[in-house]
Amino acid sequence: MALQNLPAQTIPTFSGTFTTGGQEYSYTMVGQKPGSGGTTTIPTVVVPVTLSFGARGLVNAAPAAQRFVHSPVFKPVVFANEKAQYGDALQRAEFGQTAGREWHTLLGQPTVVAPLRIEIPLANGYLLHSRRTRKSLAVVDLDFVQKQIFAQLPSVVTPDKLVVFVTRNAAFYSLGDATVCCSTGTHGISGTQSFVIGSYYDHGAIPRYEDVQGLTQQVGEWLNDPLRANKFPRWLKPPVNRSCGGGGESSAYLLEQPTDFVPDANAAKVGPYHLENMALLAWFSQTPGVVYSFPDARALTSAALPCTNGRATYTPPAASPLPGAAGTPKHKLIGYWEGYSSVRNPTPLRDVSPQWDIVIATFATPVKGSTSLLHFSPPAALGDDKFKADVAYLQSLGKKVLISLGGGGQVVTINTPQDLHDFVSSVTEIVEKYGFDGVDLDIETPSLLINEGDTDFRNPTTPSIVNLIAAMRQMREHFGPKFMIGEVPEAAQAQSGMVVYGGQFGSFLPVIYGTRDILSFVDAQDYNTPPLEGLDGNYYFPGQADYHVALSEMLVHGFPVAGDRKMMFPPLPPEKVAIGLPATPSSARNYTEIPAIEDALRYLIEGKPYAGASYKLRHPAAYPEFMGAMFWAINEDKRNNYQMSNAIGSFLHALP
Numbered sequence: 272m273a274l275q276n277l278p279a280q281t282i283p284t285f286s287g288t289f290t291t292g293g294q295e296y297s298y299t300m301v302g303q304k305p306g307s308g309g310t311t312t313i314p315t316v317v318v319p320v321t322l323s324f325g326a327r328g329l330v331n332a333a334p335a336a337q338r339f340v341h342s343p344v345f346k347p348v349v350f351a352n353e354k355a356q357y358g359d360a361l362q363r364a365e366f367g368q369t370a371g372r373e374w375h376t377l378l379g380q381p382t383v384v385a386p387l388r389i390e391i392p393l394a395n396g397y398l399l400h401s402r403r404t405r406k407s408l409a410v411v412d413l414d415f416v417q418k419q420i421f422a423q424l425p426s427v428v429t430p431d432k433l434v435v436f437v438t439r440n441a442a443f444y445s446l447g448d449a450t451v452c453c454s455t456g457t458h459g460i461s462g463t464q465s466f467v468i469g470s471y472y473d474h475g476a477i478p479r480y481e482d483v484q485g486l487t488q489q490v491g492e493w494l495n496d497p498l499r500a501n502k503f504p505r506w507l508k509p510p511v512n513r514s515c516g517g518g519g520e521s522s523a524y525l526l527e528q529p530t531d532f533v534p535d536a537n538a539a540k541v542g543p544y545h546l547e548n549m550a551l552l553a554w555f556s557q558t559p560g561v562v563y564s565f566p567d568a569r570a571l572t573s574a575a576l577p578c579t580n581g582r583a584t585y586t587p588p589a590a591s592p593l594p595g596a597a598g599t600p601k602h603k604l605i606g607y608w609e610g611y612s613s614v615r616n617p618t619p620l621r622d623v624s625p626q627w628d629i630v631i632a633t634f635a636t637p638v639k640g641s642t643s644l645l646h647f648s649p650p651a652a653l654g655d656d657k658f659k660a661d662v663a664y665l666q667s668l669g670k671k672v673l674i675s676l677g678g679g680g681q682v683v684t685i686n687t688p689q690d691l692h693d694f695v696s697s698v699t700e701i702v703e704k705y706g707f708d709g710v711d712l713d714i715e716t717p718s719l720l721i722n723e724g725d726t727d728f729r730n731p732t733t734p735s736i737v738n739l740i741a742a743m744r745q746m747r748e749h750f751g752p753k754f755m756i757g758e759v760p761e762a763a764q765a766q767s768g769m770v771v772y773g774g775q776f777g778s779f780l781p782v783i784y785g786t787r788d789i790l791s792f793v794d795a796q797d798y799n800t801p802p803l804e805g806l807d808g809n810y811y812f813p814g815q816a817d818y819h820v821a822l823s824e825m826l827v828h829g830f831p832v833a834g835d836r837k838m839m840f841p842p843l844p845p846e847k848v849a850i851g852l853p854a855t856p857s858s859a860r861n862y863t864e865i866p867a868i869e870d871a872l873r874y875l876i877e878g879k880p881y882a883g884a885s886y887k888l889r890h891p892a893a894y895p896e897f898m899g900a901m902f903w904a905i906n907e908d909k910r911n912n913y914q915m916s917n918a919i920g921s922f923l924h925a926l927p
Contacts, residue, residue, distance in 0.1 A: 281430045282465045283311055284497060289556040291504055292577060298501040298552070301494045302376030305366040310375040314432040315345075318425065319386035320416075320468075322409050322438060324398040327770075327834075330409050332439040333386050335471030339437055340381055342483045342544050344490055350541075350566055357487055357546055357566075358494045364565040365495070365552045376494065381435070384427055389419045394720075394774025397767065399802060399810035403885070406440065406476045408810060410801050413443035413457055417468060421461055430463040433493070437486065441470040442477060444801060445524040448716050449763040449775060452801035453477075454525040455485030458493035467493050477802075478812055479531070481545035484538050488528060488547035495549070496520040503555040506575040508532040514857030515578035520555075529554065529571060536570040550575075590912035595625030596924035599669055602876065603628040604920040605757075605794055605849055605901035606908070607675065610634075610649055610658075614906075617650040620661035620672070623905050624913055626920030629671045630905065631711045631757065634678040635701050642682050642718075643690035645697045647674060647705075655704075662706050671708045673757055674701055678713035685738035694738075695745050702750070709755025709791065710746070712782070714739065716761060716775040719782070726772065728832055728840065731781035740785035747789045755791040758783060759851060759901070762800040762813075765793075766822045768840065770804055772833040780832065780840055787843070794849040794901035797822060798859040806830060806889050813861035817886040819850050819871040827897070828889050845894035850875075851901045854908040854915045865918045872900060872919075876926055899923045 285304040288297050302311040319336035323329040343357040350360035359377055363370045391397075396411030420436050428434045442453035456469035469486035495501070501520050508516040510533050516522045522531075530537045530548040538545045548570040554563040557574040564570035608623060610632040623630060635647040649658035662672045676698060677683040685694050698710060722733040731737055747754050760779035768777025783793060797819050804810045805821030806828060812818060829842040852868060853859035863871075870881035878893030900919055902908065908915045 281463050282313060282433065282497060289552070291557045294504070296503055296556070298503075299496070299498055300362065301497050302362065303374070305370045305374055308371060308373045310373075310377060312377045312379045314379045315381040316425070316428050316432050316434045317381040317383045318420075318428075318434060318436045319383070320420065320436050320438045321386050321388045322396075322411060322416075322441060323388060323390050324396070324409070325390075327398045328400075328407060330398070330407060330439050330441065331386070332437050332471065335439040336383060336386075336437040339435075339471055339483050339486055340383060342487075343541055343546060344483065344487060345378055345381060348541055358490055361491055361549055361565050362494060364562065378433065378490075382427060384425045387420060387423050387436075389416060391415075392773070393771050393776065397771040397776065399770065399804050400808065401810050402808040404475045404809075406473055408476055408802060409438070409441040410449065410452065411441055411443055412447055412449075413445055413454065413468070414447055416443070417457065420468065421464075424464075428464065430465075433465045433467065435467045435469065435486070435490070438468070438470040440473055440476045442802065443470075449767070449801045450716060450761050450796075450799040451524050454527070455480060456489045457526060458489045458497075459499040460497060465493070465497060479537055481538060482543075484545040484547050488549075489526070491547055491549045492521050492526060492528075495552075504557065504575065505578040506555065507578045509571060509575075511856060512576050513855070529575065530564055533570060536567070539566040539570075541566065586910070588909055588912045590914075590917070592624030592626060592913045593917045593921055595920070596628075600628060600924045602897070602899040602923040602926050603849070604899055604916065604923055605629040605631065605792075606854075606905040606916070607631045607633050607901075607903050609904050609906040614650045615652075617652055618906055618909055619653060620658065621664045623665075624909070624916045624920070625668075626913075626916040626924075627670070627905060628899075629673065629757075630665060631673045631675045632707075633675045633904075634681065634713065635674050635676050635698065636679070636681045637683060641693065642684040642686075644693040645676060645683070645701065647701045659705050666706070666708070671755060673709045673711045673755060674705070674707045675711040675713045675759075677715060677718060680715070681718075683714050683718045684735045685742060686734045691738045691742055695742050698742075699746060699749060702746075708753070709750075709757065711757040711759060712739070712743075713759050714779075716764065716778075719764060719778040720775055721773050721778050723773070727838070728768070728772065728777065728781040728784055731785070736778070736781050739782055743786045743789065756786060756789055757791055758786070758793045759796060760793070761796045762803060762822060765795050766803050766825045766830075767801070768832050769825065769830045770834065777832060783843070784840065787841075790843075790847060792847045792849060792898055793826060793843060794851045794898075795822065795826065796851040797863075798851065798853045798861045798903070800861060805886055807886060809885070811886065814863050816863070816867040816871040816874070816881060817884065819852075819863070819868070820874055820884075820888070821886045823848060823850055823871075823875055823897070824888060824890070824894075827894050844896070846896040846898055849898040849901045851903070854902040854904055855911045858903050858907045865915065868900065868919055869922050872897075872923065872926070895927070
């Protein structure tokens, strides 16, 4: 794609190309061409942004904006034996000797204007608090914040200037979906206005980021890709190189740098400030034998590896699955079997690892033009007859096989009486045709959103919620008491309801409550999820044992919805609750290492705390009946040599 300069009277840019893998790629950066000489100075305006959450409080960014103005983004410091601004030194590192001594791209001394104030509605974010650190963290809808910001632009902001909007202790989610979390902000061009939205982080407010680091990430990415249009070879996330990070200057949606995936390598300390380690152009272009990151050249020590779709080629696992537990184990391993009709080289159901106790086939999805009429076909390579025989075979071994409804970003919404009829009749036909033991509700955002004015999870009025509860009751009545109902809410749809109830937040609570007497299990997704508060009044981050323990105990202990002690969500029986996790680092965001999973399960089931545990169980005797763990996905685990099922299945089955 040909890239052109921004419109007249806006920010100056230059373009270049490189070739790798036999293909030419183009890029656009801020400033004048390297080697042209001279200094380009970009006039800059800094706007503090205060985020207000009503009774839960607000986050004032004015002090953070002042600290940002005095950081190396604007005040030159020594980089590589020369004194320069962070962005100027970054670009000079990109081009080395080509840049010449007199070539610079600077941000002008900024004009700081009065703070903007943005009110965050219930459906667009929430504010977390930590008793331990006394810190607060805002988790907010980036699209909403950006829209509100541009509706209040100060008159001093003009297209020939860069405007930097500074929040404080804010984590942003994208696409209006809190499961796409969390970024430090965004950057780009709106109309003809170049902008950066970023957050300053107090010490201890969030992992991996300190003070101006998140802002330098967004400023650096803006300098290197002001139009958000650079298309680079798709790259694998370093250092494990096991999943695709993106095809541009940063990862998709969350705008992470490649250094963000390298442990302890995403920040460089310069004086009192933390600056983002940026991947240089040479990393993306896969140029051998040069420097790949700035300011710390040690952050990335080798060039990017290209990302290809590894699922297209089947490689038999190098390991074997361990034998399953004898009889019916007390603690169960639940797994999703990827059964899309388009899957190549599918693993037949009868060949899944015997470690799996409950197998959930994916997905029954809406037919084209409907949100409520569902259909399911097993992979073409298997066919109906073989698939039905495999379901029966697993059941003969004492396993349970369910069909998952929705999932994968599909919109499944039951808004009308006709929708309810279509949903129940189509799902009933699928269950009867293949002999499933029951259904799994993977009804994700945006399928389930609480309507404005619907404030009581015990008596919901939102049609899609009321009808989903009715559908489950009709199906249970039709199939009888052996019919299993599993529910796999996103954490933002369930446990977030303790802090905020509205929109997607807490939207699954009325479904769980309304089906609690016929429910088989709940395995809330602790992946692709935002930070949340636990019962101890502290907030936790996904991918850690503390997060899994805190969020699991909320379901088996009960909690006040939206902080209202008169609106208590009652505890679920521990034998009906499992932790939901990704099976491999490439399965989903927020992968948790196996030792941390074992720590969390041992603490929940046996009450044995792990070293360094921050969260303390409200019930010290723990929950010996706790069900176990769910993983996405069985197929991913097999491709990864059964590492997760062999480890966690054996671990669970051995627990008393």
